[in-house]
Each structure stands twice: as C-alpha cells, then as structure tokens.
Amino acid sequence: MNEKEEFRKRILRTFKIEAEECIQNMTSNLIELEKDPLESRKMELIEATFRESHSLKGASRAVNISGIETVCQSIENIFSVLKNETLELLPNVFDGLHLAINILSEILINPTDEINDDLSEKISEIIINLENIELSKIEDIVISKIKKTKTIIKESSKNDEIEELKVDKKESLSEIKRLSSETIRVNIRKLDDLLYQVEEMLSLKLTTIQHSEDIKSIFQKMSIWKKESSKVIPLMRDVLQEMELKQKNNNLSKDEENIKKLIRIFEWTIDFYKIIENQLLELKKKSFQESYDTGVKIENLLDDIKKIISIPFSSILDVFPKAVRDLSKDKGKKIELVVKGDDIEIDRRILEKIQNPLMHLIRNCIDHGIEKPNIRKQKNKPEIGIIKISIDRLENNNVELCISDDGKGIDLENLKKKYINQKKIEQKNTADITTNNLLSYIFKSGVSTSSIITDMSGRGLGLAIVQEKIEQLGGSISVNTEKDKGTEFKIQISLSIITFRGVQIRAGDMKFVIPTSKIERAIRVKKSEIKTVENKATIPFNGAVIPLVNLNDVLEFTKQENDSDYVLVIILGSLGNQVGFVVDEIIDEEEVLVKSFNKHLKRIRNISGATVLGSGKVIPILNVSDLLKSAVKETSFVIQQSDVEKENGKKSVLVVEDSITSRMLLKNILETAGYLVETAIDGVEGFTKLKEEDFDLVLSDVDMPRMNGFDLTSKIRSDEILLEKPIVLVTSLSKREDRERGMEVGANAYIVKSSFDQSNLLEVIDRLV
Secondary structure, eight states: OHHHHHHHHHHHHHHHHHHHHHHHHHHHHHHHHHTOOOHHHHHHHHHHHHHHHHHHHHHHHHTTOHHHHHHHHHHHHHHHHHHTTOSOOOHHHHHHHHHHHHHHHHHHHSOOSOOOHHHHHHHHHHHHHHHHHHHHTSOHHHHHHHHHHHHHHHHOOHHHHHHHHHHHHHHHHHHHHHHHTTOOOOOHHHHHHHHHHHHHHHHHHHHHHHHHHHHHHHHHHHHHHHHHHHTTHHHHHHHHHHHHHHHHTTOOOHHHHHHHHHHHHHHHHHHHHHHHHHHHHHHHHHHHHHHHHHHHHHHHHHHHHHHHHEEETHHHHTTHHHHHHHHHHHTTOOEEEEEEOTTOEEEHHHHHHHHHHHHHHHHHIIIIISOOHHHHHHTTOOSSEEEEEEEEEOTTSEEEEEEEEOSOOOOHHHHHHHHHHHHTOOGGGGGGOOHHHHHHHTTSTTOOSOSSBOSSSOSSOHHHHHHHHHHHTTOEEEEEEETTTEEEEEEEEESOSSEEEEEEEEETTEEEEEEGGGEEEEEEEEGGGOEEETTEEEEEETTEEEEEEEHHHHTTOOOOOOOSSEEEEEEESOTTSOEEEEESEEEEEEEEEOBOOOGGGTTBTTEEEEEEOTTSOEEEEEOHHHHHHHHHHHHSHHHHHHHHHTOOSOOEEEEEOSOHHHHHHHHHHHHHTTOEEEEESSHHHHHHHHHHSOOSEEEEOSSOSSSOHHHHHHHHHTSTTTTTOOEEEEESOOSHHHHHHHHHHTOSEEEEGGGOOHHHHHHHHHHHO
C-alpha cells in the first residue's frame, strides 16, 4: 500500500506540473483571442486551446481527477463549436471560459479524488453556464447533434475510454521520450545548493587577489629599501677601502675591525637581497597569473550556474494578462497589457521576490490610473487604456523595468495638500515644495492618492511595501507623472544578488561597506559651509540644500574629534530625498561578495548583510534605505516629540451593525486595540447617537433594517456638523456596483467581509482618525 501511495503522489506531482502548463497556455490563448486577431491566427488559437483542453482532460482521467475532466469536457465542447464557426466569440463567451479556467486552477490547488460540496456546486454552475453558451447561437439541428454526441460520450463503454487513454498515453510517452534526451528535471534545492557552493568560491577569488596585492606591497617596500641602501653603497665602499689599507699597515683598531665586518655583512645582504628580489619578482608574476586564471575560471563557472538558475521575466509575467483582465472587468474598465523585453533572464531568486511588487504597481495602474471608458471618451482618449511593462538590460549589469499607464496621472494638487498637512508646513513655505518632494512622498507608509479605501487599495501601504521590497534587493524605484497623460514607475535592480561594487568607509573604529550604486557623490566639505536651519545641519549640494548628519550619530557610535577644516561627506538617496552623511574616512572601492544573515539576524537596523575581504576580515554592509530613515528620525526628533504631546486620550468609534455576533466581534477588536466603542443596531439609532455624542469615526454595516449603511452615510454627509466624519463600511456586498455606490454616497473606506482581515481594518481606522 505504501508503494502504491508513493507512486500516486509522484504521478500527481507530475500531473500538477503538466496541468499548470496547460492552464497557463489556455489562459494566454484566451487573452490573445480577446484582442481579435486575424482570422488565420484566431483559428490557430482555437485549435491550440482545444488541444490543450483535450490533453488536460485525458491526463486528469488518468489520475482520476473527475472535476477537472468534467470541466475540460465542457471547455472542449465550446471550442469544438468554435472550430465549426457556429458560435460567435462574444464577451459572455470569454467570461464563461475564464471562469471555467479559474475553477480548474482552484481544483488544482489540492487535486484529490473527492471534491467538497462548495467546489462541486461551483463546478456545476460553470458547466451549466458553458452549456448555455454552447447552445446560445446554434440552430436546432446542431443542438440536437450535440446532445446526441453528449449522450454517446456519457454512455460510451469503458473499452472506448481505455483505447482513447492508450492513444493519449502513447502520444505523451513519445513526447516525453523526445524531451528526455535534451533535458533533465533537477530539484531547485539542489541547484540552490550548487549555486551557494560556487558563490563561496568567489571568496577564494578575492583571497587570491588579496595575496597578489600583499606580494606587490612587500615588493614595493623592498624597492624602497633598495633605493635608500643604494645611497650609502659608495660611502660604504670608500670606508671599506680605507680599512683594508689600514689593515695592511697594521693600523686597524678593534672597533674599525668590527665596522669592517658589518660592512661585509651589508655587502652580503645586498647580494642576498638580489636573489630574494628575483624570486619575489617571479612569485609576483605567478601570483598575478594564478589570481587571474582562478578569477576567470570561477567567474565562468558562476556564469554557467547563473544561466542554469536564471529564468526569463515571462515566467512571472505570463499570469499578468489574466490578472489585468479580471481586475479591469471588476472595475468596469477596458485595459490592455503590453509587455516588451520579457525574454530577458534574471536570477530566479530576484524574480520570485519582485513578482508581488510588480503586481502592486499593476493594481495601482488599474485602480488609480486608467479611467473608465466614458471618462476616457470625454478626454478624447481611446476607450481601451494601455498598461505597458518594458524591460531593458543596462550596461552596468542592471536591468530596468518601466511600468506605465496612459491614465489620468497622479493628482499632485491633492497630494500637495496631504503633504502640507502631514509635514505641518506653514502656508508661506508651501512655494518651496517641489514635484520631486511630492513624488517621493507617495512611497511613505499611510500615503494614498485614493479618496476611498477598498479591499483592493487606498490604505497607503502598497507603494511603501513596493519600495521596501525593491530596496531589499539592492534596487531603486522612481516615478514620473503628467496630468491626463499617465504615470510611469521605473525600477532598477541588479541581475545578480551575489556581488557588487562597494565603497569601504570608516565610522569611529568600525569599517563598513556602502554599495557604490547607492552613492550619489563623495565630497569634502568646508566646515564653514555647514549651515544650521531650524536646528538642523545642512550643506549646499547641486543647487539645493540637503540635511547633513554624522554617521556616528546614526549608528550610535562615539564621535571622534576632527581638527581639520574639512569633513568627508557621502551623499546618499535619490533626487528630492538626499542626505549627506559625515564619515571619518573613505578607504577604497572594491568588488564585494555579499553574505546574507541567517533568519535570526535578518532584520538588524541599518545593516543589510556582511562581506568577507580577501584578508579574511568581516565587514558589515550598510542598508542605505534604513540609513535614510534613521537620518530623518535624527533630524526630526523635536517634531516627533511635539506630535506625541498632542495625543490626548483614546479615540472613539461608533459601530452600527444589526447582527449581534458581528457587532460584538467588531467591538472586541476595537476595544482590544485601545478604542472607546459605542454600538447601534441600525442606521436610525446610529444617526441619533451621532447627534447626541461626538465620535471620531463611524464603522457601519450596509444591509440593515429601517436605515441601511448607504442611507446612513448619505445622511451624515448632508449634515453640516457631521459631514467631515470618517465613515468605514464593512459589508458582505462585494459587487462592483455596491462598491461604487459606497463611494458615491461618501464612504471613506469599503471593506468586504469575505476578505475581512483584522489588521487591515485597524490600519484603515488608524489612518482615518
């Protein structure tokens, strides 16, 4: 039994890989079909999708996954009709097919013989929907034929099924046999282990380079000795001749005799030095050659391993067209995704970590950027919005990703108001706020350009998370926008996370490395140029004034005295967010091998990892993102103190909910988080309490007796005293039209109960109050 179970597990693993590939191909074909290609291409796509569905049906039958087999049969029927050109590809056809493919993915998450009731019900709905689509555009005679065909299929004997399965298996075995001669399947962990071992060899390369430098340094010191000793050789020879003359005349004293011996030793030392010099010169040549050869071999080996573990961007971007289609449809928008350069390959580990940040940006483009078709028409734009993902390889072993849309752009005026309020900038100083200040501000946690919070966006966390993830990979992100033209995000990351060029610096008694790509400039600044503005040190740089902090202060080291008229400054950060860091010494720039910390040391403030120099010394690598945040805290401590002093007492929330269970649950969550909570059983009681007491926020259900949540929100917004009151709607109504109505009546946030998350709710409330 154990052997059979193990065999079935292996078969299911193989099936899952094949099924995922079939589903992805079917999805890609559907997306392309929706773009209405030429007739010849359309028929190719229909035929290809038909075959994918047929193959998946046969494979699922072989492993007894009846749910997938049943759905694939219905999909196959649709494409059979499409092949005969008796069904028109209308939006409802695409919607039905996409839903069917979604259910295939859902079944595949846990492929078993038995299907739970909820999933079984979904499958039944999908099949009925596909059958209705199949019959919608066909004449009665065709309908009759299809029904007969279905009956024949259902009543076909087991022998026929076995024969069909044999054919499928023969085809599969033939294909597997062909591929097996060209490729092998290797566990990813084994590849990662192999890569790790090769990465470790890079330290050997750095060590051989260091040894060559050490020999070179010794040779240079010996050359200095040779140069200095050559100055006294003529004098030494004169003294020796004089002593030999005295010795012939028997006039040589004992001291002079000792001096003569010393001179003879010195002569021998010079001769011996020449032997050592020749050997050292030969060793220097060999050491350099060995260092070069070792470096080349290790680099070539590493490049080959990188090629093995590098995969194209398309491996993660293939799922994006489907996501864009589903999200845009849910938002009532028409959007096309255009991808360029997705054949560029990159380290798999980087690609896995960048997928979610990219999806965040795409969701932002859909939710905040692209307008609805009617609005685009009014702006003389095509109804279909365009989101572009462009990938280009740069000369410095980096890759640049551009994610852009042709939507409305970022509302800079609205963003400026939020910036002024958050920074508490006086009106007279608002003219100094630049576009770069505002565009850097959108990456701060809690900042959102959306006026309403939904389960998809608006919490002000997305771009902050994106920036954090990109910076963890040693990359950078920037944004440009133009009103009614669109927004473009640019991401630069390295193709590899193994080595980089770094500048070695010293702060106090400690040495550190800063990635060269993160350094804007290294300069010497006169102490007289350092000015104090609002109790903060600043320096002029590139026509602007930037903050200046001492790296010792940021790292909480003891500052060293500097009697010089100059200080050494490293400028970090991008335009609009630059900070100067005073360091005690700038040592050198060199190639650095990155050593990541284990999980126990994963999050050390201001430190991202470490490197081992060729000498064997371990030096920490500074986390530039953390340094910039720490620098802001260092320069804005007084402001933060005043903010804390303004906190007076607890915030109060009115919970309006007719369900006693939900009411008590929400009350418990909020009170645990430190809020004062009052409850009401419907909109009428809720509004009455609002008129009698003062609350900081209203949390309301929608579907309630007497007065629902929409009406309550509308009534609050029409009241002169209450109209600014923050309102969060928490409801089971998840349809797009319900969300839109929530926005129209004036809700600040709309959270669907089916995707309810306690931490998200508290984040939303914390932001609004």
